[in-house]
Amino acid sequence: MELLPLFPLGTVLFPGLVLPLHVFEPRYRTLIQHLTELPANLPREFGVIAIRRGWEVGRQSEAADATITAGESLSLYEIGCAAEIRQITELPDGRFDLMTLGRRRFRLVGVARNDAPYLTGEVEWLPEPKGDPDREGELAAGVLSAYQDYLRAVRADEDGEQLPDDPTVLSHLVAATASLTLEDRQSLLAEPDTQSRLKSERALLRRETALLGQIRAVPVSLGDLAVPSSPN
Template sequence: MSDRLPVFPLSTVLFPGLVLPLHIFEERYRTLVRELVAQSGETPHEFGVVTLKHGSEVAPEPGDDDPVPAAPAVSAADLYDVGCTAELRHVTELPDGRFDIMTVGRRRFSVVSVDQGSEPYLTAQVRWLPEEEEAGEIAQLLAPRVLTAFRTYLDLLRPNSEMLDQVPDDPTVLSHLVAATAQLTVEERQLLLAMPDTASRLRAELRLLNREAGLLARVRAVPVPLSDLARPASPN
């Protein structure tokens, strides 16, 4: 089954269950937010988030006295094939008509075709990807190993991180959290989003986490000048 869906191209990868705040200033996406808010309560207030392979996700935000720049054209070739819907959870309209919105990833889809012109914003014909009602036996066996690897990775990356106390043990939720928060490339995150099931995603994440933990351990073992240690840590 395929459906037509409003699409917001971004430079990030959204996963089901993960929070995505956005600042909306382009008029075409202001229109989208207004339309979503006006929908009935029975209709999911959601739009598609698809990751850009290259190019700019939106026009630069203009200054107070600057003209609104033209929105960049986006084609199917600029986008990855798999995305995730973002469901509106909170909308704040600012005095000048812009919006601050809070969304949560909801369901995955593959892009069949892209249309730019019939609506002010980008739309796509999408096919919904099947989701597991419950993680299978292999995923249940992999989840504790991935959780241990993720804790090791986080402890190396950010010692005493509060996230260590908030890591879920549900296999599917865990797989999405690891994919969204580990320091991976966009291409790696996109591959994880497109995985056919939780077990496949967890298996790939176990390899990636072990790789990243090994790299971090080697970096920490290299002596550095005391002056470098005195610098504040980067939040990234």
């Protein structure tokens, strides 16, 4: 078990993905100041964890993931990802602009009691088990094909996109870049391994591509669909 400062957000970070942040709240300014004071040989990292309810996001629907209650006004999902600060710019008024990189997943076991104004989590690091290379390659090929179909449906063109060959890297990239709900992204982050994540992504991408096809087949504008019908 380790202690990790937490940065609750209304988003999900995946390993290997970049997350720029603008830090303006006093409690998180203090967090960044504490990290900059660490010895140079220690990683400057904090835990990005999605908010289920409270603070920066409004009330959301319940999902299957566990909830950690961090006070009466905030509840967090159980699985998060450590963000390592790669670039930091301190602004004249005390705010910070950060460039961070997702490193490794963790499970939030509880919230530690201390005097810091920001949350500190008791976490355990989650492994990324190595699966059967042939099976992972087969699943990655299926996700790659489904993702290309999804991109064509989104962009309405035939242009392809260069994507990584590594199944784990691909699984994280697709999870972070496809237009999914926070609950969908959180579910993908919580998958125990690459194979499980790829299987779920293939199903999600097929669902989203089919929905996009149905929307384009409706013979009315999207603006008309957004207006409630009158009971009269």
